[in-house]
């Protein structure tokens with residue numbers, strides 16, 4: 001992995017904050033693609049230790065700069081621990097804006113992939129996923145960096 005991509009893919013602080021900084025004077029927006037209660041994919045359920053077939057909160061967004069999607073993300077949270085967080089009201093506020101306010105937030109190690117986002121038909125060099133935990137709450141966050149971001153920031157191919 002090139003150092004330029006390592007700075008993005010391996011970063012453990014807020015991706016939203018990094019994208020806003022990289023956007024400079026260009027508009028940044030969280031575009032809500034889908035948010036519902038549904039069944040996670042097998043790999044998502046396994047990452048969360050969730051029994052197969054169990055329902056979860058699913059959220060898909062595109063993090064866009066000047067109307068161009070740079071990152072698409074899909075987050076999965078088991079329903080049982082979703083008491084009181086009211087994440088269904090997030091709308092187009094970043095999930096990170098809530099997560100990184102939690103004082104005891106923990107993040108698992110970050111796994112990477114070259115596979116494109118299964119929920120969004122756009123190519124990109126890297127994807128990553130990690131599990132955030134706050135008390136009993138857990139959310140799997142999967143983020144896919146797109147070629148549009150590489151082009152706009154003149155990042156290397158990988």
Ligand SMILES: C=C(O[C@@H]1C=C(C(=O)O)C=C[C@H]1O)C(=O)O
Pocket residue numbers: 013014015016017030059060061063071073074075093094095096097099141143
């Ligand atoms: C976890 C973060 O939140 C970002 C925002 C998301 C959302 O609004 O659904 C999902 C994944 C992240 O890219 C972050 O900013 O690091």
